[in-house]
Amino acid sequence: MSIQQDKWTPAAENHANRAAKAIDWNRLTKFPTIGIIGGGQLAQMLYQSAISLGIEAHLFASAADESAPKYFRDITRASSESWTPPEIYHFAQKCDAVTFDHELVSPNIVRELEKRGCLMLPTASTLELSANKANQRQRLDELGYSLPPYNICNTLAEIISLGEHWGWPIVIKPSTGGYDGRGVFVVENESEANSVFNSLIAHLPFVVEPKLIIDAEGSVLAVRSTTGECLAYPMVKTLQVDGMCREVTSPGDFPEAITVEAQRVAENLASDLDAVGILAVEFFSIGGKLVVNELAPRPHNTGHITIEANITSQFENHLRAVLGLPLGSTALRVPAAATVNLISSSNNQNIIPRIPHALEIEGASLHLYSKSSRKSRKIGHVTVTADSVEKALAHARLTVDRLSGLELSEG
């Protein structure tokens, strides 16, 4: 595949390219304009940070049922979900740098924009890697990072053979198309494997793993600037339910050695993959050993906690990195914090009447995404900072329970 060849050779060339296009603050007489592709909650929260910095921000979004178009002043509406190069090029040309709300953007389009002189961050190469789980896994393996046991499968026979070898159940992750639990399939037997294979054949190859016994899950955000400056955030602990992140606590209660190792891995990965902006690295702890589960080259759900808990939020640091500004301190500014995601339990839920009751909980910082309710959709999150993780988590859970119409934890 020619994409594969394009992708990893030109780190030096990427650097040179970026240097030529990077924002020269010495010459600026007006604030630079950042373009953001995609209109979700990450774009919404990036906008809040852009406002503090005085940065102009321009949104490229398609669907109406998104978060950010409710608030951005400058919006280019894509004419369809399948963004076409002419309109996205017109948009990118108006911006000093372009970044992303999500990585579901064709790397080919991004590469074309790069060729036309647009500063796209993360780059097409980095996006390509994160958009394809099989490529990602193989690349990390080549680089020598510790990974869960896995195979890349192209046929049902290979999958079934792995099920027999490792023992059922096994886990199937299609290369593309999945996020928020929609890309992870636990199959119990040959017949389920057959059904998953046939329904996801468009997303071959698959990453196939044994069902692991995970001690804990954690995440570290690295942030890397166009200048090469790179910092890691403190490691957080995450709780995933049905493949979606439900809770984040900071600091994660991992042993010091694990935390230091995870931060070093995240920084190295950002550099090895030539990432610019936030690179979120999700880890599993398996039998006390750390393995890299997945990457995302953008602000990440496990980093929302940084808005209240850390000196510089992931959103501000993403902007600083992309704009070539010095990075801000990633240190915690509070003893402890917890974030709990608000996930729709059904379609057409109306949470608005529940807001007053929820905001009675002390210390609740509410972030709502202005998305319509759809079962299992993340529609907001709540962060609480406190003296202890336990207290922060209890208050954040209670607030989310009240927003969800559940109050079991109150009794």
Add this chain to the structure above:
Amino acid sequence: MSIQQDKWTPAAENHANRAAKAIDWNRLTKFPTIGIIGGGQLAQMLYQSAISLGIEAHLFASAADESAPKYFRDITRASSESWTPPEIYHFAQKCDAVTFDHELVSPNIVRELEKRGCLMLPTASTLELSANKANQRQRLDELGYSLPPYNICNTLAEIISLGEHWGWPIVIKPSTGGYDGRGVFVVENESEANSVFNSLIAHLPFVVEPKLIIDAEGSVLAVRSTTGECLAYPMVKTLQVDGMCREVTSPGDFPEAITVEAQRVAENLASDLDAVGILAVEFFSIGGKLVVNELAPRPHNTGHITIEANITSQFENHLRAVLGLPLGSTALRVPAAATVNLISSSNNQNIIPRIPHALEIEGASLHLYSKSSRKSRKIGHVTVTADSVEKALAHARLTVDRLSGLELSEG
């Protein structure tokens, strides 16, 4: 003056009025819309908080050279600086509640809007009081609050007689028209008094005070909801230079008894004046005794520090109060913090090339207002949180020095 009679009688009536108009969250199926009159940095920072809460926000602004129009999606442009009732009414009708970026709005227009059924918060009565320093001083006196020594003067002869009685210099504060130092005149003798009197005759009567020896200045924000719930923020210490707030530190290093007293006074004032939203109360400490210097019924420059330092920022709590939501905790979430204002030293300063150098300072949270530089104009602020006020202040000063092109404090 009939305004005077209108003003203070109808607290009960105000309450009843508000109750009738207040937002009923139980019945909402979409997020309420808040209207903000005035396009300055307070509107800009209110917008950032509105985004987190999912609130719709609609701006009414006139001049182009303002902060908030750069970011708001929904803007009604006033056709002139002197806002006319038809257009402002059209704007207010589209909003569930209307609040203010500044208090330089004709209370008569606001009262007219109230009569037409719009929920204006703060109310015309509260605005009227804050817009007129003589009325404000007299009202606080009637309510029994401790104030600096003062007289209300209508003639030059009265002023000169006070200068002779107290000894020159004395301080003249016109009733109306002043903010950020432009409303405080220190006159050294009869001739200067004469000149100030003649140039400000349109702003009679004047509040006239002896030149006080002030130990320290501080500020407490009270926040009061439409429901009557009221909280005070911890007291901060402020440093004024040329009548403008230059620095804010939190916690202020006042004796515990002073802090408790100041919080109690601020809460009582909010209730006595029937304020809704933030009420900023500026205090002087004179010979260890606390007196109320001035009020502002809106988010306040001395409260910007709450964005990083307190669990709920003044902007979010202002919105919660106006929308009838439970108030958020006002407690500090960090040990210490400092805010330093960025004030233009000349016209047409271009600070943009200095931003990278300024952001090298550890822990600097930058807030730029996107205003053109004009001598003595506040164009931004920097907040730093740290283990001690001294460290926070040193870093915030250094950042502002770098933005201003001064680096003396580095040497």
